[in-house]
Amino acid sequence: NQSSLSGVFALAAVITLACGLEAQAPPASADSHPVVESYYKMAPGKADEWLELYRTQHLPVLKQRQREGRILQIVIYRPFLHQGEPAWDFKVILAYLDFAALGDRTHFDAIERRLYPDWDAHQRAERHRWEITVKHWDDLMVAMPAD
Numbered sequence: 001n002q003s004s005l006s007g008v009f010a011l012a013a014v015i016t017l018a019c020g021l022e023a024q025a026p027p028a029s030a031d032s033h034p035v036v037e038s039y040y041k042m043a044p045g046k047a048d049e050w051l052e053l054y055r056t057q058h059l060p061v062l063k064q065r066q067r068e069g070r071i072l073q074i075v076i077y078r079p080f081l082h083q084g085e086p087a088w089d090f091k092v093i094l095a096y097l098d099f100a101a102l103g104d105r106t107h108f109d110a111i112e113r114r115l116y117p118d119w120d121a122h123q124r125a126e127r128h129r130w131e132i133t134v135k136h137w138d139d140l141m142v143a144m145p146a147d
Helices: 002-021 047-057 059-067 099-103 105-115 119-131
Strands: 035-042 071-077 090-096 133-141
Touching (some): 035 047, 047 059, 047 090, 059 071
Antiparallel strands (some): 035 090, 071 090
16 A cells, blocks of 8 residues: 555654754754654544554554653644644654654664564554555654744
8 A cells, every 4th residue: 555655654764864863953942852743644434443553553662662761752632623734633742752762763673572472463453554544744843942
């Protein structure tokens, strides 16, 4: 599925960008942490199925990283009132400790392998989650002083 692959490539691009930005992070307030906002639009009627797959196949890895202090906050939003484009069904906001924690794909993969001993079943479930994802994009941000 074209959109599934583009979602995977988009996430890979954000992680790659984060790795490259660690040494050249933009000026931000001293207590600023990198934040990723991930937006997901599902195929019609698939939002609840997608959320269940996200909660069972992806969120446990993020929560483990949060327990380790690499992710500071995880928030999932569903629109209450959506007023236009771009349309999305879920927004996931992840606040990371720093750019090193954001870009550490090796650590993410190790947790994923440890949490899902039936690797083939996990991969099938993740593939299906991306198959029912019509559109996905990420925004990488840091807080800036208001003055």
